[in-house]
Amino acid sequence: xxxxxxxxxxxxxxxxxxxxxxxxxxxxxxxxxxxxxxxxxxxxxxxxxxxxxxxxxxxxxxxxxxxxxxxxxxxxxxxxxxxxxxxxxxxxxxxxxxxxxxxxxxxxxxxxxxxxxxxxxxxxxxxxxxxxxxxxxxxxxxxxxxxxxxxxxxxxxxxxxxxxxxxxxxxxxxxxxxxxxxxxxxxxxxxxxxxxxxxxxxxxxxxxxxxxxxxxxxxxxxxxxxxxxxxxxxxxxxxxxxxxxxxxxxxxxxxxxxxxxxxxxxxxxxxxxxxxxxxxxxxxxxxxxxxxxxxxxxxxxxxxxxxxxxxxxxxxxxxxxxxxxxxxxxxxxxxxxxxxxxxxxxxxxxxxxxxxxxxxxxxxxxxxxxxxxxxxxxxxxxxxxxxxxxxxxxxxxxxxxxxxxxxxxxxxxxxxxxxxxxxxxxxxxxxxxxxxxxxxxxxxxxxxxxxxxxxxxxxxxxxxxxxxxxxxxxxxxxxx
Amino acid sequence: xxxxxxxxxxxxxxxxxxxxxxxxxxxxxxxxxxxxxxxxxxxxxxxxxxxxxxxxxxxxxxxxxxxxxxxxxxxxxxxxxxxxxxxxxxxxxxxxxxxxxxxxxxxxxxxxxxxxxxxxxxxxxxxxxxxxxxxxxxxxxxxxxxxxxxxxxxxxxxxxxxxxxxxxxxxxxxxxxxxxxxxxxxxxxxxxxxxxxxxxxxxxxxxxxxxxxxxxxxxxxxxxxxxxxxxxxxxxxxxxxxxxxx
Amino acid sequence: xxxxxxxxxxxxxxxxxxxxxxxxxxxxxxxxxxxxxxxxxxxxxxxxxxxxxxxxxxxxxxxxxxxxxxxxxxxxxxxxxxxxxxxxxxxxxxxxxxxxxxxxxxxxxxxxxxxxxxxxxxxxxxxxxxxxxxxxxxxxxxxxxxxxxxxxxxxxxxxxxxxxxxxxxxxxxxxxxxxxxxxxxxxxxxxxxxxxxxxxxxxxxxxxxxxxxx
Numbered sequence: 028x029x030x031x032x033x034x035x036x037x038x039x040x041x042x043x044x045x046x047x048x049x050x051x052x053x054x055x056x057x058x059x060x061x062x063x064x065x066x067x068x069x070x071x072x073x074x075x076x077x078x079x080x081x082x083x084x085x086x087x088x089x090x091x092x093x094x095x096x097x098x099x100x101x102x103x104x105x106x107x108x109x110x111x112x113x114x115x116x117x118x119x120x121x122x123x124x125x126x127x128x129x130x131x132x133x134x135x136x137x138x139x140x141x142x143x144x145x146x147x148x149x150x151x152x153x154x155x156x157x158x159x160x161x162x163x164x165x166x167x168x169x170x171x172x173x174x175x176x177x178x179x180x181x182x183x184x185x186x187x188x189x190x191x192x193x194x195x196x197x198x199x200x201x202x203x204x205x206x207x208x209x210x211x212x213x214x215x216x217x218x219x220x221x222x223x224x225x226x227x228x229x230x231x232x233x234x235x236x237x238x239x240x241x242x243x244x245x246x247x248x249x250x251x252x253x254x255x256x257x258x259x260x261x262x263x264x265x266x267x268x269x270x271x272x273x274x275x276x277x278x279x280x281x282x283x284x285x286x287x288x289x290x291x292x293x294x295x296x297x298x299x300x301x302x303x304x305x306x307x308x309x310x311x312x313x314x315x316x317x318x319x320x321x322x323x324x325x326x327x328x329x330x331x332x333x334x335x336x337x338x339x340x341x342x343x344x345x346x347x348x349x350x351x352x353x354x355x356x357x358x359x360x361x362x363x364x365x366x367x368x369x370x371x372x373x374x375x376x377x378x379x380x381x382x383x384x385x386x387x388x389x390x391x392x393x394x395x396x397x398x399x400x401x402x403x404x405x406x407x408x409x410x411x412x413x414x415x416x417x418x419x420x421x422x423x424x425x426x427x428x429x430x431x432x433x434x435x436x437x438x439x440x441x442x443x444x445x446x447x448x449x450x451x452x453x454x455x456x457x458x459x460x461x462x463x464x465x466x467x468x469x470x471x472x473x474x475x476x477x478x479x480x481x482x483x484x485x486x487x488x489x490x491x492x493x494x495x496x497x498x499x500x501x502x503x504x505x506x507x
Numbered sequence: 508x509x510x511x512x513x514x515x516x517x518x519x520x521x522x523x524x525x526x527x528x529x530x531x532x533x534x535x536x537x538x539x540x541x542x543x544x545x546x547x548x549x550x551x552x553x554x555x556x557x558x559x560x561x562x563x564x565x566x567x568x569x570x571x572x573x574x575x576x577x578x579x580x581x582x583x584x585x586x587x588x589x590x591x592x593x594x595x596x597x598x599x600x601x602x603x604x605x606x607x608x609x610x611x612x613x614x615x616x617x618x619x620x621x622x623x624x625x626x627x628x629x630x631x632x633x634x635x636x637x638x639x640x641x642x643x644x645x646x647x648x649x650x651x652x653x654x655x656x657x658x659x660x661x662x663x664x665x666x667x668x669x670x671x672x673x674x675x676x677x678x679x680x681x682x683x684x685x686x687x688x689x690x691x692x693x694x695x696x697x698x699x700x701x702x703x704x705x706x707x708x709x710x711x712x713x714x715x716x717x718x719x720x721x722x723x724x725x726x727x728x729x730x731x732x733x734x735x736x737x738x739x740x741x742x743x744x745x746x747x748x749x750x751x752x753x
Numbered sequence: 754x755x756x757x758x759x760x761x762x763x764x765x766x767x768x769x770x771x772x773x774x775x776x777x778x779x780x781x782x783x784x785x786x787x788x789x790x791x792x793x794x795x796x797x798x799x800x801x802x803x804x805x806x807x808x809x810x811x812x813x814x815x816x817x818x819x820x821x822x823x824x825x826x827x828x829x830x831x832x833x834x835x836x837x838x839x840x841x842x843x844x845x846x847x848x849x850x851x852x853x854x855x856x857x858x859x860x861x862x863x864x865x866x867x868x869x870x871x872x873x874x875x876x877x878x879x880x881x882x883x884x885x886x887x888x889x890x891x892x893x894x895x896x897x898x899x900x901x902x903x904x905x906x907x908x909x910x911x912x913x914x915x916x917x918x919x920x921x922x923x924x925x926x927x928x929x930x931x932x933x934x935x936x937x938x939x940x941x942x943x944x945x946x947x948x949x950x951x952x953x954x955x956x957x958x959x960x961x962x963x964x965x966x967x
Contacts, residue, residue: 033691034690034691034693034694037691037693037694038693041693041694041697047697049946052946052947053946053947054947056946056947056948057943057947060947069782070780070781070782073779073780073781073782074781076777076779076780076781077779077780077781080774080776080777080779081776083774084773084774084775084776087768087771087772087773087774088768088773089764089768090761090764090765090768093760093761093764094761097757103930108756109755109756109757109760110756111756111759111760115756159954160944161942161944161945161953162944162945165944178943178944178947180944180945181946181947183945184945184946185945185946188945209950210942210945210946210948210950211950211951211952213945214942214945214950214952214953215952217953218952218953218954221954222864222954225954226860226861226864239927242924242927242928244927250940250941250942250943250953251940251941251942251944251953251954251955252898252940252953252954252955252956253953253954255894255898255934255954255955256898256954256955258894259894259895259898260860260895260898270760270764277920277924277927278917278920278921280920281783281916281917281919281920281921282779282781284916284920284935285781285916292943292949294937294949295799295802295879295880295881295937296877296880296881296882296916296935296937297937298803298936298937298938298939298940298941298955299934299935299936299937299940299955300933300934300935301932301933301934301935302927302932302933302934302935303932303933304927304930304931304932305930307929307930307931308887308893308894308930308931308932310930314857314893314895315887315893315894315895315932316893316894316932324760326760326763326764330760330763330764330767331763331767333764333767333768334766334767334768336771355679355680355682355698356691356694356698359694359697359698360691360694360697391557392686392687392690392691393691393694394684394687395647395680395682395683395684395685395687395695395698396555396647396684396685396687397647397651397679397680397684398647398648398650398651398652399647399651399678399679399680401651402651412596415554415555415557418555418556418557419557419558419559420557421557422556422557422558422559423557423559435556439552439553439556439558439561440561442548442552442553443553443558443561443564443565445547446516446547446548446550446565446568447547447564447568449544449545449546449547452516452520452547456520471730473731478689479689481688481689481690481691481692481695482688482689482692482727484692484693484696485692485695485696485699485700485727485728485731486688486696486699486723486724486727486728486730486731487727487730487731488723488727489521489522489723489726489727491520491521492521492522492523492524494523495519495520495523496514496518496519496523496526496527497514497519497542497544498523499523499526499527500526500530500542500544501544
């Protein structure tokens, strides 16, 4: 495990009072909204069942659906590329941007491009990437990392964003240099700042929320209209999607277009959803959308996740972020503690599987297993079960060879020995009652030695009582 | 019907008064109670911490100890959830079909304490008397894994003399999470702080729950902060009557 | 092995030995039950929730006056019109900027025009969503994107109750390769503190002229 794990990163966030307040305020706002709009549909639970079933069936025959998608996109005039890993995806996309002589590109919010670290690669090739989603633009300008799947700048409040805009935005976007901190004024400034880029940039890069194998259509769900700009105005559109985003049939979309907005932003429907099919729109009617469309299908570890039947459900995620918004750990520790573009409960299962336990092995332990995520997930991903499954894999890796001598493993083995032999347990309790004497004050232990010292950071521990339940039971007079 | 107690290792060692209270309530209601002494731990700690192989051994032990029991009553929501939600999966994955079949036979006869009183005995009033102001913390396992709903609250509302008060953000985890409380002590503490604030804001003198693991965490914090509010397991409240102890 | 074959091989080996689950029959609603005033009211209520300005009309003949009124209210002396915008809708005395074959309007022209007027493919009552499918009276996508004020004419017969009904009706357009744009209110963002505000990059004002009757 790396020196800086979840625990250490969370420690930093927990002490940032502004951050704590920003996240608590935002998540409590969205929790109330999503609960209301999910609750108003009479068939919400049936939609969740359908969403889960469609995703599970899709994953079980993923190869077939990808081949079908490739054929339908190609038939519609698109060009399909396959990328085994992040490096291959970067090479393809940077190569395409060069081929079309792009000096800059406009981007729609895409976690997949973050995952493959596309922006640094574009910059290194002399191509400036402009994030156009408001929150992504904020994070890019602040040179920070996203802290929330859907609202990447959730860690910042309006006052901090105003300060950033005054420093970074095109001065023409802030008439008179005066800018109010209300979200409307900030959104207006962002509009003015990006307008010229939308009108002049020739290449756009997007992710994809869904791609329909049956028709070759790609779907983007958004709010601000920056997506529509990127999908409509440039000459060239390059979209990248994880292989798990494919849906076999058009009719499946009717389920997800209901589940996603209600779970994500707590709206009955998001402001804008765009569906396009290859470059057929441009062909049929001069100038309606990009003349060239490229679709990059990314594996980058997904086929490995697929191979384990317990973790397979990880791939069903539609990136609504509802699990983050209901997670008590996320609310306190913040998104940066997960050190990934995928944060919160879903991040705690996705990131270690994509990056390995060496780097992200602390994440499956960043949960109390309270189950709020699974209860909220629109496609019912059993996140707690996947977490414990991954914990077992982390432990198995850690206790190979000499690793078996680590303190936790020894303690777990000692506990196991006692649970196997109740007499050992009784002896240990007897020894404990004597051994605890110097630590006990008024029936409480206020300082525990490592590795249990974390407990006594904030909590007293009950002293072992003089008699266990089984001692008491054994002494009881037999009843008739 | 003979009731077999699964007292849980945690209660056995640290909270024997909870087990005694369960015996007290059940016997007062006319039930016959047994305690099989070979029982130890359900395996929850090992399972949740990633020690799957060890957990499987403990699944097997539980099955061997309790095979043939008519009803098994557990004064712990998390141990009940471990048995009911995790055992079938674990047994199938690691123990083969034979163990899975034995688990299937036992799991439906395992009851959390409040669930047993309400669903099996059909009682909401167990004749308790407890003249205190009480707030109830619903553990995550009670809420989400076992879906026990308001069973504990119904029992508490029928306790004479007891003033039940509301807890804000009642559905949120207290931050215990087993080894999480130690491994991620700071995050756990942040969650605990909010839970304690809601407990204190309720004005209660006692915080109760169906699980001593949450209560050890919440109670440990309340004690450390010298709040004067303490934690008591639901069974102990239900065991209390207006009669002098016999 | 090329990337395509390698990925497909990895997926196949990952799936080897597991049997695909059978899709159970779905229990969610694939069709609505509302009709008449109940359906109309639901749609208009949802639109109002998104800060859409709604004008209820009794028949098509009322469109020009209502359009003139909405354009004037937004200070527009010109509007963008798809070439096939019916002449019966067009208000007298307001200049329509129209695309002619072979000479598309430039982004700069669209950007400089304050309003756009279109029809739509259909609308969804339950979510307050209007859908464009590049069909009649709609024009290409840029037309409804760059002007800051969009006036959309929706006829009652174009209304369905649920999203599944909408998608079932749109499959033809998708098979024809036509792009779809779903809009539910004007552009908005919740990116700052999850506080929803209206008006970012897409049109900041949306008016719906709802024409009752068939």
